[in-house]
Amino acid sequence: MIPVWAQLLYLFGAICFILALKGLSGPKTARSGNLIGAFAAVLACTIPFFYADLDHIPLILGAIAIGSIGGFYGARVVQMTQMPQMVALFNGVGGGAAALVALVELHEIVDFGADVQKFILVATAFTVLVGSVSFAGSVVTFAKLQDLITSRPVVFPGLPVLFGGGFVAAIVLSGVLVSEPVMWAGILIGLLGLLIGLLLVLPVGGADVPIVISLLNAFTGLTVAAGGYVLSNTLLLVAGTLVGAAGTFLTLLMAGAMGRSVANILFGALKGGSTLGAGEASDRPVRSAGPEDVAILLGYADRVIVVPGYGLAVAQAQHTLRELVDVLAERGTKVDYAIHPVAGRMPGHMNVLMAEAQVPYEQLIEMDEINGEFKHTDVVLVVGANDVVNPAARTTPSAPIYGMPILNADDAKQVVFLKRSMRPGFAGIENELLFEPTTTLMFGDAKDTLGKLLTAVKAL
Template sequence: MVPLWVQLAYLLAAVCFILALKGLSSPKTARQGNILGAVAAAIATIAVFFQDEGGLDNVPLIILATLAGSVAGVVGAYRVQMTQMPQLVALFNGVGGGAAALVALLELHDLTSVADRFNAEIEGFVLVATVFTIFVGSVSFAGSCITFAKLQELMTTRPVVFPGLPFAFGGSFLVAVLFSVMLVGDPSMLLGILVALLGLAVGVLLVLPVGGADVPIVISLLNAFTGLTVAAGGYVLGNVLLLVAGTLVGASGTLLTILMARGMGRSVVNTLFGALKGGSTLGAGGASDRPVQSAGPEDVAIMLGYADRVIIVPGYGLAVAQAQHALRDVVEVLQERDIRVDYAIHPVAGRMPGHMNVLLAEAQVPYEQLREMDDINGDFTDADVVLVVGANDVVNPAARTTPGAPIYGMPILNADEAKKIVFMKRSMRPGFAGIENELLFDEKTTLLFGDAKENMAKLLKSVEAL
């Protein structure tokens, strides 16, 4: 029997998890939401030591593992750069799914041992939940490892497709389902391990054909998978808090996946399997040698300094250059000259949802200056200058005008409707989708080549000198 105070602690943690999720829905309250979620996790971790009146086994090992994980988390939090956050999220997803699968395998071992010793039957739904956790947790772990490798560029970011991939994926999935049914009918550790191994294979084959800007969507989907496995594991272990927390993660991850897919103008199915029939958000990837109109920081400063309305479009290149603080300084100087400046945030700018919001919040950019795509798209026609910093695909008109383009149908920011457009780029290499942006060659467009942070510092001096 779980003590009453432990049940109340679980209830408090569950409420905190819900409030934390609510807080994370807005950049303004995200920090408080994150802290609240951490407090809830701490409460849950402490309370579990007192769940069983008989006490836990192997307490020293549990404490050692908890301390090791805490140290790894703190070191990671300090050392991981903003550009590596998507990779970190992918690893968190994978670790969660893998841990749930391992716990389910251990629980299966205990269930089968007890059943054999006392010639008893195992409750059917408990077995179903156990098998589900083993398989889906393994899928999440393997798939997350592949997404990490793609984002970290340990392997190609392009879709990996080979002859027979659909049959390999379909065959592995069907065999896994068959073994899962057999495992429910006749529980054994051998079948459990085989289901886990097949889950690993399915996870790898699921993510290999995904590339380009589709990778963050798959990270969100795998996050939902991990949440579902934690929820199912909570049922197996009889832990209500795991059930609640896992359901929250699974539901929010599913909704986020759908919203991100809509943000790309594609379905989740097309995101996962589009490359098998030639569709993907990753193009050829070659740099263009077509002539463009370029300028120096002084020329761009004049364009910005004598504008009435400026819109900033941040992208992944801003994060790579760590230029968010310098950009904020430039914006503050422009605002001192009574120039209205807003930041246009695309839903999939960067490498994960909210990447630009977090990046700019780190630079203490006021929340009211961050405007979502649907809110600001109608303002571009009034903008004197649009400054695109490290973004490309989210302002590429090919999404509207070129049916054969990989990003066709993706809603974009209407930067092409502004009076003047300035791109800050390192080179003429395309964006993450790997396709050429015709806006770069528009007569209204000027390119400022070089490192964004260095150019932003020069731009700041030039604007101040006006």
């Protein structure tokens, strides 16, 4: 039985998690929100040492030390561009931990023959199944984003049957577990959850993987909440519910930004409708120019909008881009950054990548706010982006990105693309904007190209 003082501290920690989530909703309060959340997590891990009759304390402390060192090291060395896959990995660990805790609780129920409520057994089965799905799925999303496996959809004959059969078998075994608590049923449910998680994510294309990360994050939150019910822990219940709700909302937000349903994102590849990953380079003629010609376009423009993409961050060119924008602003040019919700790997990712280069937050304008400005813009500079300005989203029903809201760069008087090559983006389709007479391309590494462009603008 948890003493009253511990329950009150757990309640205080739960309130801290709510405040942390609120703080993370804005750039000015994000840092304090993160610290509040970290404090609540430390509090939650510390409380049991003062009231619970714990066994194997050296092993527990050793595990905490290993996790703390790993987390600190990861936070220090992982690049901001790799943050989504780090989130995926941490999320998977959370789901896997929840599943293991539920199995430990099931083992105690079986060993002691405890008479438990049926709903607790339902929550236990749910935690084992969904936690295992989240763990396996998150590992696959990490591997796809880290290029350890192909980012293209992986499908094979019989996949839907295997997936559906595994899901039905897991439900049947959950029924067995609820009617008669047995350890073998819990273990089989966990193994089936691993299979389901694997089959759920393999058919998802590269550009859709971040959305699946968010969905699996919601799954992990729900398993933690269910685990909190099993353990009678208010803090876990509240924290898991927050994560589950936030992850669900974020998933729907990202799917809306892609103009797709969650079902299409998960299962579209089975009928050829998923985002398929990088395709072949085009051999169609385009208009290209050197840094001096593009510098003239930018130097004499009154209004410029920059569209940054993930390729900009991969090239670590955001600092040079910010310097170029500063030079243009000193010349009297009005410059803003147009941010598409999925310009990075997930919502807010591109904002953070630009903030890393000390770009003023007020210059980062969201898509809905800036789309009406493109028709009054002299030059749009697209750096490392492709699909988020592809008119096929409006004009080509067969395109995998059809229906996705895009930045209206094609409304501007001139468009300049900085691209490494003519290879398409994640969607694997050509961008017709590249072939318009108002579009100019500069080929090369973004950091090198922007450096030359900056030098040319300064020389005007």
